[in-house]
Amino acid sequence: MDTLIRLDDVTKRYDNGGRPALDGVRLEIAAGEAVAVMGPSGSGKSTLLNLVAGLDRPTRGTVTVAGQRIDDLGETGVARFRRQQIGMIFQFFNLLDDLTVADNVLLPAQLAGVPRATARARADELLAALRIAQHASAYPARLSGGERQRVAIARALVNRPALLLADEPTGALDTETGEQIGDVLLDLNRSGQTLLLVTHNPDLAARYAARTVQLVDGKIASDVVNGARR
């Protein structure tokens, strides 16, 4: 399988003299893989996710996604790359409260200049697939946690990105809802979507990821294939 994500000797420091958030990390993720990144608080999980998403830059080392060195791109370049190639899902959904569900989903497509009709059709398709089409005109504040996360997933997928990044996607949900969201992610991965999942929950990692990378103090402590995934 082609390598979709490559981190070469990546180090990230937030202040001089302190321990680096990531320290010499080397990681490769192939296209179509589902990888969970685990570790205790402060291990560097979110930092790693931010670097892959281009939300931050490494202090040292290179980050390559879909063949593009994103640590080399300017802010405009990385924004354009992100909206085309990367979809992001967050623990607390990060939806825009003054836009409707449909508008939230359409936003990345509109920013990318996708024609109205095409974007609208894609959004409708995603809303239907995620079983939230009936909420298209509603505002996020009126939805349940699970519904909001589905909206976030739809938004993340509207531009058909090569990579889906999920930062604690079930962290703010109850167990049953969390499992439903997990199933959505599993289905996406089975249909070929590359998934990088950050979580502190080993059950989640085992259930929805084929591989688990363990981070401790900014370094990769282990990188194992999960045999127990459904």
Next chain:
Amino acid sequence: MRRWRAGAVARAARGGLARRRVQTLVIGLVVLISTGASVLALGLVVDSSSPFDSAFAAQHGAHLVATVNSGRATAAQLRATGRLPGVTASSGPFPEVTITPMLKGPPGSGGEFAAPPITLVGRAAPGGPLDDLTLEQGRWPQRPGEIVLSRDSGLGLPLGSRITARGRPGSLTVVGIASSIDQSADGWVLPSEIAALRAPGTPATAQMLYRFSSAGSAAALNADAAVLARALPPGAVLATQSYLAVKLQQDSGIAPIVPFVVAFGVIGLVLSVLIVVNVVGGAVAAGYRRIGVLKSIGFTPGQVVATYAGQVMLPALLGCVAGVVLGNVLAVPLLAKTATVYRVGTLLVPGWVDAAVAAGMCCLAGLAAVAPAVRAGRLSAAQAIATGRAPAQGRGYAAHRLLGRLRLPRPVTIGLAAPFARPARTAVTLAAILLGAITVTFAAGLAASLNHVAYGISHARSEPVQVYLESGSGSGGAIKHIGPSTAPPPPPPAAQERAIEAALRAQPGTLRYVAEADLDLNVAGLPGQVPVTAFWGNASWTGYELISGRWFTGPGQADVPTNFLTVTGKAIGDTITVTFGDKQIPVRIVGEVFDTNNRGIDVLTDQQTLAAAGNRPIHLIPGLYDVQLRPGISPTAYAAGLGTALGSGDQISLNGNDPFFLTLLGLIGVLTLLLAVVAGLGVLNTVVLHTRERVHDLGIFKAVGMTPRQTIAMVVCWVAGTGLVAGAVAVPAGVALHRYVLPVMAHAAATNLPASYLEVYGPVELALLALAGLVIAVAGAMLPASWAAGTRTASALRAE
């Protein structure tokens, strides 16, 4: 315990200041500029209410300027008058002399001109206990042969010019230009120079300056002058000049200017107050979440108020102090220009204005901080935190839906919808931009109208060139030619007319010309004599803009200015009686024109009105020709060519606008810019507050792929819509203000205005002015928009 609590408040305030560096800087900057603008605005308004009085006090003006015969009263006797009862201060004696200045004519003329006599006073220095002169250009005389001219002397000579006194040897070089609040002299030289300038046989005179305890009225000053005359030998006091006469002349001269200065001053004050309230109040309101956190750890409502008052007052105090300094620094050149406009020596910002503005701004900032802090202090911690998050749910939803349907880039429609989520803040921002845009619209119209007025007074556009006959009966415009002693006498008037008209017809740049005679005649119902201008032919193009009625078309008709109608109580269609020689000539008023000559009391008529009177004891001949040029012809080049054709340039004069109008336009420009900057700062603050509130949303936008340029566009659009609306409203409001202020200014100058002086806003100008609000909004938003675009996405996403 109390110290510990006070320490906690101080630490919390310090922490807030450090954490919100941009906010702190914006508060300080806004208070600084608002204070500076207020000091300037209030200073201008105060100085406009009585500029002469302000300048009189500052320059230690003298209540009475006396010219005395120093042959009849000794210097000791004159100095002793300073101790007379009622005299509070005196200065002098200063030697004085009256000379007839001889000025060089234009190049090639080979002659000199005798200007009207001027009075020179010998003073060793410009300063003194009374009549402190203001040196505006150059320096004070340091040696014989140097002169400082008064700005009001009428000679209008630049530094370096040379003047000779008729009948006296040597010359005087102009080394400085000064002004006297008392207009005590036309020029000043060293005291030792006076004797050399005095013509043999002329009695020696001296100038004394006095201040009295009772000098508030003409009667009081007359009494003071009588005491003075009795204290000196008989006949010693030759003449006295009262400061009240100078004040009357100055006040009536500046009366038209005061309304526009007051308008700008009031707008400036209102705008400054609005911006400070917006900025400071918004800063506290933006800290609601932090207030909630402080309350959750045990801060009492009183401590919350103290924390936020302290957090605001420190930058506000610094801004106030710096703003007073800024206002006074800006005031120096601006009030110098205003002093020129007002024709007083100097104007300063009164000390009480500095104190009042500083105290007012501090109180305003304090109140603007305390009010929302008290409100927040009363909320529970949870409520305060919840209120401090994004705007209340439900606001702006409809706007987002509607604007989202527009076929505009998505960042633009999102930005345009944002103001609807914060209606109160949007209203304040709208008001600030509106005031700034109204100022721009008003100023543009005012400048255009004043341009019309300048040309209406000077006729520089319609008759840029005037050609004078070398002598003419009753023609005030004729030049006395004093050439070299070997020069021949001027030709007879008829020959001059033929020669001038032939030259004008032959000159390629001539479009048309008309001869005129200027006489002083009696007009029934008016005291003294009235200037009457008689034209040979159609003169409707000579620059007298019609206000109402029509231009005269034949003898027996006349056009008059507004004040003529006001003073005489006449109207268009009424008849006046002009006395020409021994004939009473009825003349019907057919039109009202814009003319400020002789305070708007003169008569324009056809020369046949007077020539057809029958018995003509005075032969009426033209005194000058008014010439209009073809488009594109340079008046200077034309005058040179005409001078060559006539054999001399002596008789040709070029009309130009009074430099006073240029100064006025400069003043308008600076005031407008200052107010637009204050409005822009209000916008900047709004956008900074909004950016801070929506930092998490900004992170989301950037996370889903919004580029920096799209971010800037969105943030700018947060206020662009408001700017467009403000601009659209500002145009009619600014035009209305212009329509109101201009006639008020005109009435203060005892004239109406022609419609063309008011209708200065064309469709193109209006369309551009409508963009003023947008320009102010975008200019104020650009910096914070750039900051927003540069915000680290990861940090923004972590913000709550």
